[in-house]
Amino acid sequence: MGSRRGCDFAVFTGRGGQVTEAILQARKTLSSKPARIVVATAVDVLAISNPSIATLVAAYKISKTVYQVSKAATENYEKTGDPKKAVAAGVKQALKIGVSEVTSQTVGTTIDISWSVIKGAAGITTNEFQDRVLTSAVKNTLG
Amino acid sequence: MTDDLENTMRKLYRNVIRDLLVSEILGHKDLAPDYFALSGKKQDDIEKEIDAKSVEISDDLVSELKQREFLEKQPSDKELQDLIKEVMRRHGAGK
Secondary structure (H helix, E strand, O other): HHHOOOHHHHHHHHHHHHHHHHHHHHHHHHHHOHHHHHHHHHHHHHHHOOOHHHHHHHHHHHHHHHHHHHHHHHHHHHOOOHHHHHHHHHHOOOOOOOOOOHHHHHHHHHHHHHHHHHHHHOOOOHHHHHHHHHHHHHHHHHH | OOOHHHHHHHHHHHHHHHHHHHHHHHHHOOOHHHHOOOOOOHHHHHHHHHHHHHHHHHHHHHHHHOOOOOOOOOHHHHHHHHHHHHHHOOOOOOO
16 A cells, blocks of 8 residues: 555645544554554544545546446447547547546546546536545546 | 446445545554554555445445435535435444
């Protein structure tokens, strides 16, 4: 998991008293409690962190949009039989993304290029941290 | 249609929740040093538990969304926030 250290979760969640208290609780469990309790305590932090809840609300909207987009791209692929054309059409129209027949790298590139349009279609506004979490999740979901 | 959407949503939530939990533990300046001071086995246990918990929460959340017909309908942000908080609390240590 070491490669995922890059973000600063404290900046993302802010310094609200309740969140700070929950982080302190999570810290206490890290070395002394079993993994089950450590992770459940980490879930408690997410449950009271407004930016985390906002990210999960955005994920709902993104998944609906991505579903529509990937459905359209799959239909495009079924017509043309060419994954590259399907992806190219997806990028060109910004709302058609190939799913199972393209490489994960191509899906990733398409998501990167189309991300602002997908966000616009989903009607969400996100910050840099949320963009990273959501694009990574979309790539893993489709890839 | 809803089955495919349900699967897409389940997978996406699994990935988002896992990434949020990983970011919290490894990306928080107060937690990361303690995490990396743990034994390799404990780190592995936590990573496995994060994976399992992400599946558990996303399955529960999408089931609730389905039950409330939120896959077809468009709930308000407030309705979504309340449901997500409720499900997250259910899987937390505080319960």
